[in-house]
Amino acid sequence: MNQGLKEINELGGVWGSFVCNNQAKVLASALPPSLNKSNVENIARHLVEVISTGGETIQKLQEVVIYFQQRRLFILDLQQAILVVICDPGVDVSLLRMTINILTTSWESDANVQKQLIMNYEERL
Amino acid sequence: MVEVLKGNLAQLSLLDIIKMLNTGRRTGRLDIHQGSKTGEIYLQNGSLVHAVTGTQLGEAGVYTLLGWLEGEFSFTPDIEAPEHSISQSTEQMLLEASRQADQWADIKEIISSTEAVFNISPSGSTNTVSLKPIEWQVLAQVNGQQSIVDIAETLELHEFEVAKIIFSLTTAGLLHEVDHVHAMTGERADEAFFEQLSALFTDVMGPLGPMIIEDEIKLMGEEEETFPQNKAAELVERISLEISDSAKRANFQKQMVAVLRG
Secondary structure, three states: OOOHHHHHHHOOOEEEEEEEEEOEEEEEEEEEEEEEEEHHHHHHHHHHHHHOOOOOOOOOOOOOEEEOOOOEEEEEEEEOOOEEEEOOOOOOOOHHHHHHHHHHHHOOOHHHHHHHHHHHHHHHH | OOOOOOEEOOOOHHHHHHHHHHHHHOOOEEEEEEEOOOEEEEEOOEEEEEEEEEOEEHHHHHHHHHHOOEEEEEEOOOOOOOOOOOOOOOOHHHHHHHHHHHHHHHHOOOOOOOOOOOEEEOHHHOOOOOOOOOHHHHHHHOOOEEHHHHHHHHHHHOHHHHHHHHHHHOOOOOOOOOEEEHHHHHOOHHHHHOOOOOOHHHHHHHHHHHHHHHHHHHHHHOOHHHHHHHHHHHHHHHHHOOOHHHHHHHHHHHHHHHHHHH
């Protein structure tokens, strides 16, 4: 998963990305050193809350974009986890969305990634 | 509420629509949209009774809207005007609008659209040019960035009036039209991009591929020849949504993302 996140980070305007489960546990990350683990988990907790609250009111909430100070947070629901991309407001959203889709599609058939996600999913249940 | 008439101003001019509604003695509201701008014209038994667009009301609103050469319109019948802001007779206004339309035909030979951007010509005019105050005001706004629409908004003038002035300044050799796509985005998508897009998309979708691309470009309000590079990824994403098989879609996106990222 880390390699995939690095690929996302290669896009212009992308600052960093991470995957966390619904308990805000970070499963993989590729973030700048200025964001320490507790900061990221703090952000993750808020985002999980946004996704779960949104999911209760909006059916099949798959993608959320949050404008936060000078950054744009692009959040994607992966069922067992959420993928968060932190980027500049001027990022090419279409290019970002396609890169994420390519990556998450490849994850669907990647046994290692699935194992990692499912294990974390089962831990939660 | 039933919309009886709906279409694009590029196919049917606003003047022709109003003439048609006037002849048919129709009552209702004509809504016009051009990008983020909107306008309303109300007719009562075929007569123009009220118009509004931005801060312009009445006759000024009608003339401004008649200057919109692109955009969408829809006519909703049997809606009464909230107020009457037009005192001129409809016949008089249509006559003036026809005169302006003839002038537009000449202007369009030099000015491609009201979104066109102009800049000061480096060679200047070979003759002595005298400018009226209004022409000077327009000239002062020309900077290679602002379109005719922008200048009209800044100076609170009709687009037609600004276009007419820019036309005369251009024919006098003081201005030249710059490629507005270049001015705004820096570059346009190249032919190689479209060739690869068409080939890869046709591989997935079959012979209808190029037609789908062409339709999507039109829906984005663009043309292939002037398609801006910064919208290339959006076009790829939009057409990829036509691919129902998610694995094939991801594969197409993967190949095109590689093209886009060079």
